[in-house]
Amino acid sequence: MIAGTPLLLGTVGEVICERSGILNLGVEGVMSVGAVVAFIVTYTTGNPWLGLLAAIAAGMLISMLHAFASVTLQANQVVSGLALTMIGLGLSGMLGKPYVGKPLAVKMNDVAIPYLSDIPVVGPIFFNQTPFFYMAILLAFAAWFFLERTSLGIKVRSTGENPRATETQGVNVTLVRYMSVMIGGGFSAMAGAHLSTSYSKSWIEGMTAGRGWIVIALTIFALWNPGRAIWGAFLFGGIFVLQYLLQPLGISPNFLAMLPYLATLVILLAVSLKDSKKLNAPAMLGEPYKRGER
Amino acid sequence: MLRIKVSDRATTTGLRSFMTNIASLVAGLCAIGLIFVACGVNPFYAISKIFMGSFGSMYGFKETVTKAIPLIIIGGGLTLAFRSRFWNIGAEGQLLMGAIFSTWVGLAWGPNLPSWAIVPLMFAAGFLGGALWGLIPAILKIRFSINEVISTLMLNYICAEFMTLLIVGPWKGRSRFGFPGTDNLPESAILGVISGSRIHYVTLILALVFAVILAVVVYKTRFGYEVRVIGENPDAGRYAGINFFKTSLIVMAVSGGMAGIAGVGEVAGIHHYLTYPASISSGYGFTAIIVAWLAKLNPLYAVVSGLFFAGILVGGDAIQISLGLPAATVQIVNGTLLVFLIMGDFFFKNKITIRWGK
Numbered sequence: 001m002i003a004g005t006p007l008l009l010g011t012v013g014e015v016i017c018e019r020s021g022i023l024n025l026g027v028e029g030v031m032s033v034g035a036v037v038a039f040i041v042t043y044t045t046g047n048p049w050l051g052l053l054a055a056i057a058a059g060m061l062i063s064m065l066h067a068f069a070s071v072t073l074q075a076n077q078v079v080s081g082l083a084l085t086m087i088g089l090g091l092s093g094m095l096g097k098p099y100v101g102k103p104l105a106v107k108m109n110d111v112a113i114p115y116l117s118d119i120p121v122v123g124p125i126f127f128n129q130t131p132f133f134y135m136a137i138l139l140a141f142a143a144w145f146f147l148e149r150t151s152l153g154i155k156v157r158s159t160g161e162n163p164r165a166t167e168t169q170g171v172n173v174t175l176v177r178y179m180s181v182m183i184g185g186g187f188s189a190m191a192g193a194h195l196s197t198s199y200s201k202s203w204i205e206g207m208t209a210g211r212g213w214i215v216i217a218l219t220i221f222a223l224w225n226p227g228r229a230i231w232g233a234f235l236f237g238g239i240f241v242l243q244y245l246l247q248p249l250g251i252s253p254n255f256l257a258m259l260p261y262l263a264t265l266v267i268l269l270a271v272s273l274k275d276s277k278k279l280n281a282p283a284m285l286g287e288p289y290k291r292g293e294r
Numbered sequence: 295m296l297r298i299k300v301s302d303r304a305t306t307t308g309l310r311s312f313m314t315n316i317a318s319l320v321a322g323l324c325a326i327g328l329i330f331v332a333c334g335v336n337p338f339y340a341i342s343k344i345f346m347g348s349f350g351s352m353y354g355f356k357e358t359v360t361k362a363i364p365l366i367i368i369g370g371g372l373t374l375a376f377r378s379r380f381w382n383i384g385a386e387g388q389l390l391m392g393a394i395f396s397t398w399v400g401l402a403w404g405p406n407l408p409s410w411a412i413v414p415l416m417f418a419a420g421f422l423g424g425a426l427w428g429l430i431p432a433i434l435k436i437r438f439s440i441n442e443v444i445s446t447l448m449l450n451y452i453c454a455e456f457m458t459l460l461i462v463g464p465w466k467g468r469s470r471f472g473f474p475g476t477d478n479l480p481e482s483a484i485l486g487v488i489s490g491s492r493i494h495y496v497t498l499i500l501a502l503v504f505a506v507i508l509a510v511v512v513y514k515t516r517f518g519y520e521v522r523v524i525g526e527n528p529d530a531g532r533y534a535g536i537n538f539f540k541t542s543l544i545v546m547a548v549s550g551g552m553a554g555i556a557g558v559g560e561v562a563g564i565h566h567y568l569t570y571p572a573s574i575s576s577g578y579g580f581t582a583i584i585v586a587w588l589a590k591l592n593p594l595y596a597v598v599s600g601l602f603f604a605g606i607l608v609g610g611d612a613i614q615i616s617l618g619l620p621a622a623t624v625q626i627v628n629g630t631l632l633v634f635l636i637m638g639d640f641f642f643k644n645k646i647t648i649r650w651g652k
Contacts, residue, residue: 025443069633073640078381078443079587080636086580086629093622094333205622210451217444254459261448261455265434268445272438 002129002199004237006031006191008136010215011222011229012143013187019147019224020180021160021284025081026066027188028212029088034059034189035196036092039099039203048197052190059189060182062088067181071174074288085212093205104201132194136233139187143226156180160282163289173289188212210261217264221271224282232267239263311590311642318638319588322631329626333619340613344627347612348605354612356491360564362604363494364389364556364578366501369585369596370508371552377512377591378545379525384431384446385553386579387453388424390571392554393561394457395423397465397476397568400561404480412483413496413562420558421551427453428550429543436539450579454571461568476568485563494563497555501597504552508593521545553579577625581607584632603628 010027017024034055042051062084069080147153158166159176167173191211196203214236222229243256327337348358368385375382396416404412431445458474467477485494512518520541523531531538560574561567568574585603589595610624 065633069636073637075636075640079583079632082383082580082583083629083632083636086625086632088629090622090625090627090629093620094626097620097622205620210447213444213447216441217448220441220444252459252463254455254462258452258455261451264448265440265445268440269434269438272440 002133002237003240004234005130005133005136006194006199006211007215007218007236008140008229008233009132009191009194010188010212011218011233012136012140012226013184013191014215014219015222015224015226015229016143016147016156016187017180017184018219018285019160019282020156020177021163021282021287021289022067022070022177022181023077023081023285024063024066024084024181024184025078025216026063026084026088026185026212027215028208028210029085029092030059030063030185030188031088031192031195031208031212031215032092032206033062033088034192035207036096036099036192036203037189038193039104039196040095042104042197043099043102051197052193055189055193056186059185059187059192061185062091063182063185063188064178066185067178070288071177071181077288089206096203096205099203100205102202104197130194130198132190132198135190137230140226140230147226157282160284163284177289188215191215214260214264217268221267223271236260236263314638314642315588315590315635318634319631321637322634325634326627326630329630335617335619340617340619343613343616344606344609346609348608354608356488356493357608358601358604359498360492360494360604361578361607362601363497363501363559363563364575365582365585365604366597366600367497367504367556367559368553368578368582369589369600370501370505370593371549372582372586373589373591373593373596374508374512374521375545375549376586377525378521378542379528380432380435380542380545380549381443382428382431382446382546382549383443383583384428384449384579385549385582386575386577387446387450388427388550388553389557389560389575389579390453390457391427392420392424392551392557393568393574394453394460394557395554396420396558397479397561400479400483401476404483407482409482412480413485416483416562417500417555417558420554422554424554424557425547425551428546428553432542432546436542457568457571457574461570465568467567474570478567479562483562484566485559487563492564494559497559497563500555500559504555505593505597508548512593517541517544553582576607581628584628584635587632587635606631 010031014024014027037058038048038051038055040051041054042048045051065087066077066080066084069075069083070077145153147157155166155171155176158169159171159173159180163173166176192208195207195211200207218229218232218236221232239260243253243259246256247253323341327341330337330340346354348354368389372382372385396419399416399419400412403415407415427449430449431440431442434440434445435442461476462474465476466472467475469477485496487494512521520531520536523534524536524538524541528538556578557574560578565574581603582600585596585599588599588602606627607624610621610627613619614621614623
């Protein structure tokens, strides 16, 4: 459950972003920045909630770089996303260097929901969790509601499907895409904050360990639906936990470390074999939109 | 009111392309300077230190050339892949696979074969290893429409873990006294270096030869034409009857194979045994992406841009030591330069006119 939380947060963010037609491959970098900013702010102020807010702000700010490149400059989104990852990983390594190996005095405390957490077996698993867990679930539902049931959500989706028609309806495509990318960045940064202030309570360089990339795969697995993202993320969380469970059995730790990445490929293969015809990807995903061009 | 108008540039010239790249790099360096300021480091000192460290001394320059070898080879291979719009982010894993294959050949047959036989065999094995690892995402993409960015990245992680598994497990050398790593390659399997440097010239020559061959293939052959059509206008390619599957397979075999060759160079030319993946390649596969992009996907220009980014790697090491900056600094420098190159492309393709009034 805990291992799946950052994956869920990241995936929900990326779903929103990709629904608007922008492919953001910078998740790994943004997550990393979120993790380091949350850690530093929590470390200095002693308040993990301030850390979380700062991380979200930082994530949105740095994602603007991708929005600027891919929306305003109509640049290649693959390259721009990679650049964001490099900058994010580099920046977090630089900012976080003085904090490597320092333990966090406070952390995001687990919250037990009264009564529900007393239910045997299920209670401790679902109702005595880090606040990030509840937020992730709530935000996933909120994102689903937003995309499917609100007029603003329809604007985001139609921007990803047919920006030209959307613009004739009086929607500001540029603004919608900027906002979607930044919201996605905020989610990714939250995922990073979870890693450094709740999951491990410390900062080391490269602690995101490819989770940002798994998020992008999960977005496809979820068929761009935040609801499906929930069980996809926790399935993967399970695989991360499996590593620790299988280690005492004498299986090589290096082989176990491969599992999440192998599973990503297997799951993508399964998705493609099952619904290759109705993958349902936003039609204009990755395509820059140029006004006045036909 | 200030009006900004963006319109397509009707004509572009090679000179303009070159000047745009230079301007982008200069602007990028200015931005990096600002980052240094924010970190409390004198930007002029830091940036001049980077270039003095890499190009300013004989020792630095030799190191720069050494590090340029893998960048030029991988970057060259990537220009081909990127031209066909195959986003191969997995050069890192392909490099490692090449290193694994060639180490196996070197350790198994090296002791019984003379240098002139074992070295070509190792390069062939390295090419094969990288090519096979590169073919997996190609098949996954064309047959199962799996996004190649994700598959190549996942294969990077898988390969790095696989390599670690080998060096701590079955391949652990008896001469390592329990430490991870294979035994040293036999003398005959080790590449010669230019004396007083670490420049393994065989790989360097291969890098330059490959760059020329690739340039000829891309610009002068039917295959190169098909690759360019697939990348620039896939629909037209489909109508013209280009076999996407076959072309992608060849592209990725070459791109992966070249990364594999770079891996051979690192093992047989620098380390002489298989060690941790992070030591065999310090992110060459990723830096090569920018090398290819700066080269405007031209394999010949990749020689120059490879040298440039090798300089940044070496200079980055120099400022880490003298200014106490973390290793991640180089990544910021690379990422920032890439962003500015993208911006440069925008100004290259579009004409911006700014004027007052309505």
